[in-house]
Amino acid sequence: MIDFEYVRVTDIDAAIHAGAVPSTRFVAGGTNLIDLMKLNVERPAHVVDINGLARRDASLAALADLPGGGLRLGALAHMRDVAWDARVRDRYPVVSQSLLLAASGQLRNMATIGGNVLQRTRCPYFRDTAMPCNKREPGSGCSALVGINRTEAVLGTSEHCIATYPGDLAVALVALGATVHVRGPTGTDRTMPFATLHTLPGDHPERETVLKAGELITAIDLSPLAAARRSLYLKVRDRASFAFALASAAVAVELQGRIIKDARVGLGGVAAKPWRSSEAEHALIGKPATEQTFRSAADAALAGARPHRDNGFKVVLAKRTLVRALAEVTA
Amino acid sequence: MRSLIDREPAWCGPAGMIEPGDDAPEFIFTVDGSPRRLSEFRGSPVVVVFHGTHWDPARDEYVDAYNRLVSSLGGVAGARLLEIGGMGPWRDLTFTDAALSLPVVSSADSDIARRYGIGDEPAVFVIDGTGVVRWSQVGPMSLANPVEVARAISAVAAPFVGEPNEYTQQHSAWTRRDFVATTLAAAFALALRPIEARAERAAALAPRSSPTAQRVTLNVNGRDLALDVEPRVTLLDALREYAGLTGTKKGCDHGQCGACTVHVDGRRELSCMTFAVMQEGHRITTIEGLASGERLHPMQQAFITHDGFQCGYCTSGQIMSAVAVLDESWGPGDDDVREAMSGNICRCGAYPGIVAAVQEVRRAQASNGGGHSK
Numbered sequence: 001m002i003d004f005e006y007v008r009v010t011d012i013d014a015a016i017h018a019g020a021v022p023s024t025r026f027v028a029g030g031t032n033l034i035d036l037m038k039l040n041v042e043r044p045a046h047v048v049d050i051n052g053l054a055r056r057d058a059s060l061a062a063l064a065d066l067p068g069g070g071l072r073l074g075a076l077a078h079m080r081d082v083a084w085d086a087r088v089r090d091r092y093p094v095v096s097q098s099l100l101l102a103a104s105g106q107l108r109n110m111a112t113i114g115g116n117v118l119q120r121t122r123c124p125y126f127r128d129t130a131m132p133c134n135k136r137e138p139g140s141g142c143s144a145l146v147g148i149n150r151t152e153a154v155l156g157t158s159e160h161c162i163a164t165y166p167g168d169l170a171v172a173l174v175a176l177g178a179t180v181h182v183r184g185p186t187g188t189d190r191t192m193p194f195a196t197l198h199t200l201p202g203d204h205p206e207r208e209t210v211l212k213a214g215e216l217i218t219a220i221d222l223s224p225l226a227a228a229r230r231s232l233y234l235k236v237r238d239r240a241s242f243a244f245a246l247a248s249a250a251v252a253v254e255l256q257g258r259i260i261k262d263a264r265v266g267l268g269g270v271a272a273k274p275w276r277s278s279e280a281e282h283a284l285i286g287k288p289a290t291e292q293t294f295r296s297a298a299d300a301a302l303a304g305a306r307p308h309r310d311n312g313f314k315v316v317l318a319k320r321t322l323v324r325a326l327a328e329v330t331a
Numbered sequence: 332m333r334s335l336i337d338r339e340p341a342w343c344g345p346a347g348m349i350e351p352g353d354d355a356p357e358f359i360f361t362v363d364g365s366p367r368r369l370s371e372f373r374g375s376p377v378v379v380v381f382h383g384t385h386w387d388p389a390r391d392e393y394v395d396a397y398n399r400l401v402s403s404l405g406g407v408a409g410a411r412l413l414e415i416g417g418m419g420p421w422r423d424l425t426f427t428d429a430a431l432s433l434p435v436v437s438s439a440d441s442d443i444a445r446r447y448g449i450g451d452e453p454a455v456f457v458i459d460g461t462g463v464v465r466w467s468q469v470g471p472m473s474l475a476n477p478v479e480v481a482r483a484i485s486a487v488a489a490p491f492v493g494e495p496n497e498y499t500q501q502h503s504a505w506t507r508r509d510f511v512a513t514t515l516a517a518a519f520a521l522a523l524r525p526i527e528a529r530a531e532r533a534a535a536l537a538p539r540s541s542p543t544a545q546r547v548t549l550n551v552n553g554r555d556l557a558l559d560v561e562p563r564v565t566l567l568d569a570l571r572e573y574a575g576l577t578g579t580k581k582g583c584d585h586g587q588c589g590a591c592t593v594h595v596d597g598r599r600e601l602s603c604m605t606f607a608v609m610q611e612g613h614r615i616t617t618i619e620g621l622a623s624g625e626r627l628h629p630m631q632q633a634f635i636t637h638d639g640f641q642c643g644y645c646t647s648g649q650i651m652s653a654v655a656v657l658d659e660s661w662g663p664g665d666d667d668v669r670e671a672m673s674g675n676i677c678r679c680g681a682y683p684g685i686v687a688a689v690q691e692v693r694r695a696q697a698s699n700g701g702g703h704s705k
Contacts, residue, residue, distance in 0.1 A: 003543050006562030006608050031604045034565070035585050047562065049609055080598075084660050104674020105656065107586060109598040110605065241673035 001037050004044055010052040012060075012216065013187060018048045020185050020214030026050050028076060029111035031103070032119045040129050041120075041136055050216070051076070060218060061112075063087065069224035075114030075217045079103065079169070082113060092222055094231035094250050098172040101235045104242045114217040117170045117197070117274075118209065121163035122244050123152065134160045135205040142205075150310035151246070154318075156272035157306060161205030163272065165198065166244045168235060170274035175250040175266030176228055179221040185214045194220065198273035208273075227254035227262045234325040235268070236317060245269030247318040249325040253289070260284045260293070260330075267301060270318045277301040280322065289330040294323040348448035351465055355379070355458040356446040370462060377458040379447075457483040547608050551576065552620025560607050567591045569607035570617060578618040578647050582676075589675030592648040592655075593617050599655035601674075618647035621654065629695065630654045633688035641679035649675045653689045657696060665690065 009015040019026055023045040027033050036042035054061035054076045061076035063085050071091065073082055082088055083099035103111065125131045125143035132141035144152050144162050153164040178194040197209050211217075222228070231252035237243035248268035254261045263284035267275040280301035287293040298319035305315045349356060355377070357369050369377065447456065449469055457466040466483035544559045549566075551574060558573045567584070570576045570593070579602055582590030586604040593602045594616035621628040630653050633639070640646040652675045661667045668689045669682070677685065 001563045003561055003563055005543065006545070006606070008608075027606075027609070029604075030606065030609065031586055031601070034604050034606065037563075038585065047606075051609065080659075104589065105659065105671055106589060106592055106599045106601045106652065106674045107604070109595075110600050241670055 002040070002043055005046045006049065007046060008049045008052055010056045012053050012057065012183060012218070015048055015050050015053060016183060016185055016214045016216055018046070018214075019216065021046055022213070024048060024213075026216065028115045029078070029107075031107050031111045032115060036120060036127070039127055041127055066221060066224075071222045073113050073220045073222065075219055076112050079108040079111045079113065079116060080105075083108065090229070092172075092176065092228050092231065094172045094175065094228065094233045094252055095169065095222065097233035098168040098235075098248075098250060101233060101248075102168040113169070113220060116167060117173065117194075117217070117220070118211075119167050120208070122166045123163035124148070126163055135163055135201070135208075138204070138206045145308065148310060149308045151244075152308060152311050153272045154270050154305040154307045154311055154314050155267070155275055155302070156200050158201045158203070158205065158272075160203060161201035161272070162308060163201070163205065164269060165271060165273045165275075166269075167274065168233065168245060168248060168268055170194070170198070171248060171266040171268035172231075172233055172250040173220060173222075174274040174276045175252060175264040176222060176225060176231075177264070179223065180217055181219040181221065182211065183216050183218050184212065189218075194274075195276055201272050225252065225264075227252040227264055230254065230329055231264075232325050232329040234321055234328070236321050237269075247314055247321045249318075249322040251322070251325045251329050253284070253326065253329050255289060255330060258289050260287055260289055263297075265297070265301060265322065267318055267322065270302075270305075270314050279303065284326070289326075291323065291327060294326040295319075297326065298322040348469065349446075349456065349464055349467065351467060353464050355456065355462050355464050356443075358443045358446060369458075379456045379458065545608065547611050549574075549607065549610055549615060550613065551615045552617060558607065562606055562608050564607050565603050566593070566605050566607045566610050566615070567602035570602060570615075573607075576617050576619050580644055580647055582645065582648070587676070588645070588648075589652060590645050590648040592651040592675065594651060594655055597655070597658065599652050616651075618651060621650065628654065629692050630688065633691045634685070637684040637687040637691065638681070639684035639688040640677075640681050645675060645677045645679075649677065649685055653685070653692070656689065657693055663693065663697075668693075 007018050009018060015026070018024060023043075024047070025033055025042060025044040026048050028050050033042055033047075037044070054074070060074045061078075062074045063077060063082065064072045064074075065087070066072050069091070071087055079099045079102070083096050085096070089096045099108065102108070102116075120126065121135065123133070123135070123144055125147060126133045126135050129136070131143045131147075134140060134142050142159075142161055145159075149162060151164060152162040157163075173194045180192050180194050180197050182190050182192065184190065192210070197211075199207055199210060231250070233248065233250050235245045235248040237246055245268045247270050250264075250266035250268065252262075252264040254263070263281045265277045265280040265284070267277055277300070280297040283297040283300040284293060301322060302315050302319050305318075307315055355369060359368050369379075444450065444454075447454065454469040455467065456464050459465045468479065543561050545562070546557060546559055547569075549556045549558060549569065551570070556574055558569055560569055560573060564573070567579060567581055570579050571581065579593055580590040581603065582588035584591075584603050586601050589601070591602040592599050594600070595605075595610065595613050597614070597616075621631060627635075628650070630650050634646065634650055634653075639649065649672070652672060656668070656671045659671065661671045665686050668686050672685065672689065675685075
């Protein structure tokens with residue numbers, strides 16, 4: 001790992017000021033950044049440790065009830081604390097499940113919510129500096145297009161990048177319509193729908209979010225949502241535990257009798273960014289909660305899929321995952 | 332370490348620090364169960380090592396190097412290890428030989444330490460064959476670098492190869508003893524090569540030489556430990572390479588295997604995925620800090636009872652993880668244990684024993700009212 005300057009901050013504006021310097025990375029849990037620094041994929045000249053911010057402002061690492069029944073997740077809250085929180089488990093089970101099915105016990109103790117949603121792809125070519133990768137080195141080409149692309153995405157890809165967004169929590173958050181709070185330089189705060197945080201690769205796979213240099217996620221808000229209480233995260237992977245998703249589904253359904261009154265659908269492991277399927281939701285709302293309905297929703301969700309040589313199975317797997325998730329959550 | 336003093340010698344040394352050129356104060360220590368006077372070893376170089384009672388992160392490695400120093404001489408000069416005493420991560424040594432003696436004296440033997448004018452700090456004295464101190468290093472923090480000690484021994488033990496000294500001037504005749512000493516010097520040159528190479532490598536990598544190295548104080552197993560580390564040094568490397576605490580293992584170094592698991596403020600974390608500089612102010616527990624003295628932690632005992640390991644490489648991480656798992660909110664089933672422990676990979680496949688060990692301790696805690704085992 002190349003050496004770097006280490007800066008510890010306790011004041012958020014100082015953090016943002018330091019973070020705006022070119023070649024700077026924030027570190028909180030470090031579980032993704034340090035991994036990539038060891039691989040020389042990330043080579044920051046400056047690393048700003050933001051763990052101390054919570055000592056100045058405890059709300060940055062806390063969970064707080066919002067007026068109207070929502071819940072605010074501080075960006076520095078650890079995955080473990082959010083996962084086991086009674087309010088999260090009661091009101092947003094899909095969030096708790098997405099966290100507990102992610103990473104390992106040790107990593108969940110370290111990784112923060114803010115860092116988790118910003119984790120980088122696990123595409124093996126992105127992680128290997130010996131191989132071309134447009135995300136790591138714009139213009140160098142995409143090795144996955146012609147290489148071993150079993151784990152790559154089938155939704156939202158471009159001709160320059162087919163890397164999968166690897167996270168689980170973000171899939172739940174995008175399905176629930178969460179909101180992101182961001183603090184930027186000049187002390188400006190802005191709020192955006194979680195769905196607009198991540199960008200599609202398009203012509204610029206090196207850009208993954210709309211965050212600008214120095215901007216820091218301070219909190220993620222879960223809005224009150226009736227369907228969220230009946231929600232589920234189903235994750236399918238190569239082994240039973242501690243692996244990234246080959247396909248996953250975050251579903252939330254509000255039933256009126258056996259008719260689906262409201263539905264939220266997120267897909268993970270198959271898309272270039274945390275994927276919300278409004279097509280699937282439209283196919284569900286107003287329909288009876290039957291396997292036939294779920295199948296047509298799954299077909300709608302994957303209608304735009306563009307598989308490559310090795311990952312065609314993901315289209316089928318994602319559909320089956322979504323059908324089973326919907327069946328379980330409405331059972 | 333057990334005391335080497337059997338009775339108070341008649342002769343008492345001067346007050347104040349003993350320095351090169353001074354006569355080595357007499358003392359009595361035990362060899363093969365028999366009391367021996369230091370003066371009985373006249374004609375041979377003698378090294379006296381005092382180690383303080385405080386924790387010295389380098390001691391493990393240095394004592395090990397002293398140990399190898401003497402054992403590597405054994406073939407030529409007949410040096411042998413007489414005694415390994417004491418417990419803990421390091422070995423306390425007493426060894427002697429017709430040509431070379433290395434009694435290691437604990438500073439707990441305060442009478443001897445006082446006679447040499449030192450307190451609780453580590454110290455090394457190299458005494459030549461005439462009973463005169465030729466070289467010493469006292470404190471401040473660590474035991475002397477074994478390479479420095481070896482050089483000093485070579486100087487006093489090699490009358491015909493090194494610079495002329497008082498010993499060579501007084502003993503100009505070729506005697507058997509001189510022959511042994513000369514052979515010894517040659518052996519030293521060989522024996523020291525790997526140690527010196529290692530020391531040179533360590534010096535080349537010395538964190539103090541880095542402009543970005545910074546002092547970080549880590550609280551490890553209840554003790555504050557000041558280390559000079561570059562920001563890029565992970566907690567894992569700081570523990571293993573800087574503090575000498577090698578119980579924590581480096582498996583994948585990428586957060587995928589769990590071998591490096593330690594506790595940070597009581598929670599299990601991966602020491603390979605965090606920088607040491609980020610851990611200031613946190614309470615770190617490693618496998619070395621789990622037992623209470625000689626009494627194993629119940630989880631350590633359970634891993635032995637249930638055969639929870641084969642090669643042992645993942646074991647310290649497994650145990651650290653398992654101890655912390657019992658403070659988390661998991662259910663009581665075997666599947667819960669498997670899921671909770673899925674961040675610790677065992678290539679030998681000792682999983683059935685690991686699950687059994689965790690379950691035994693969990694049940695014991697539950698029947699004791701759910702108290703923590705830590």
